[in-house]
Amino acid sequence: MRVIFCADPLHPSRPDEAYLREVAAAETAGLRRGLISFEALVYEHDAERAVRRVAASDDGELGIYRGWMLRPEDYVRLYDALEQRGLRLINTPDEYTHCHHLPASYSVIEAVTPRTVWLPAGGGFAVSRVMAALRSFGDRSLLVKDYVKSQKHLWSEACYITSASDTEGVMRVVNRFLELQGDDLAGGLVFREFVALEPLARHSKSAMPLSKEFRRFILDSEPLLTAEYWEEGLYGDMYPPDDLFSGVACAVRSRYFTMDIAQTLAGEWVLIELGDGQVAGLPERTDVSAFYRALAERVGGLAP
Numbered sequence: 001m002r003v004i005f006c007a008d009p010l011h012p013s014r015p016d017e018a019y020l021r022e023v024a025a026a027e028t029a030g031l032r033r034g035l036i037s038f039e040a041l042v043y044e045h046d047a048e049r050a051v052r053r054v055a056a057s058d059d060g061e062l063g064i065y066r067g068w069m070l071r072p073e074d075y076v077r078l079y080d081a082l083e084q085r086g087l088r089l090i091n092t093p094d095e096y097t098h099c100h101h102l103p104a105s106y107s108v109i110e111a112v113t114p115r116t117v118w119l120p121a122g123g124g125f126a127v128s129r130v131m132a133a134l135r136s137f138g139d140r141s142l143l144v145k146d147y148v149k150s151q152k153h154l155w156s157e158a159c160y161i162t163s164a165s166d167t168e169g170v171m172r173v174v175n176r177f178l179e180l181q182g183d184d185l186a187g188g189l190v191f192r193e194f195v196a197l198e199p200l201a202r203h204s205k206s207a208m209p210l211s212k213e214f215r216r217f218i219l220d221s222e223p224l225l226t227a228e229y230w231e232e233g234l235y236g237d238m239y240p241p242d243d244l245f246s247g248v249a250c251a252v253r254s255r256y257f258t259m260d261i262a263q264t265l266a267g268e269w270v271l272i273e274l275g276d277g278q279v280a281g282l283p284e285r286t287d288v289s290a291f292y293r294a295l296a297e298r299v300g301g302l303a304p
Contacts, residue, residue, distance in 0.1 A: 003026045005022070005034070007037055009037070034054040036050050036054060038050070054085055062088060072096065100275065109274065118187075122188075131170065141161060153206035158180055174189065213230065213272065214227065216260075219298055220256075221252075224294050227283045227285055228283060231283070245269075
């Protein structure tokens with residue numbers, strides 16, 4: 001198996017410095033690596049040039065991408081270009097989008113995640129359209145994001161909506177969020193019912209409220225590693241059970257993905273969202289060596 005990292009844009013024969021810890025851990029665990037040019041893939045739309053430093057394989061070698069987030073169309077280009085070199089990424093393009101875009105997987109996680117509605121970008125975000133979509137929430141508090149990301153570090157400015165029925169307040173947050181996302185807006189707007197989670201701390205820089213969240217990596221429906229999501233605050237001895245949401249994990253249409261998990265003030269576990277395991281970041285508190293050892297141990301049972 002090959003782990004495909006992003007190269008340093010100024011030194012294409014070296015890994016991007018953001019992934020140096022992971023590269024070292026992967027090599028120590030005995031995993032081979034390759035490097036791609038993220039810039040050639042995403043900005044030049046030249047997938048062949050992007051993968052030219054990846055050594056070809058003649059046996060249908062399995063690959064796992066560990067790099068910056070990709071729009072689904074860029075993932076297709078990468079998947080196809082690597083396939084031409086004899087490598088098959090662990091998740092197909094459809095599997096990538098299934099976990100990368102929240103609306104694509106919502107039907108699978110709906111019973112265990114906060115209530116959610118979304119508006120595709122193609123229809124615009126007129127006040128009447130937004131408020132019609134939020135009518136079923138009554139005056140509940142909401143969070144706004146796009147299909148992939150939020151502006152959670154600008155919590156009260158571009159993420160948290162105090163009341164779904166307050167037109168002025170809703171549009172103030174929505175318009176600020178759209179302004180900040182700009183051309184990077186992914187898919188459209190997503191509105192999620194705010195659920196009070198077990199508190200952790202206030203972020204030291206942005207002052208956003210942090211909750212006791214965890215990121216769990218799942219490989220072939222089984223947990224690979226679970227890490228505390230935030231680098232600040234004391235988690236104590238609370239930890240999600242290994243079999244938590246195991247039924248959901250089996251229903252997710254992806255081989256390699258993440259579950260972000262938290263506990264409510266009422267003591268119930270909720271699944272915040274899924275992510276593709278190839279582009280989901282390793283939280284700061286992750287034991288990176290343990291992560292890649294666990295991955296290497298499971299590689300023997302993986303097929304292209």
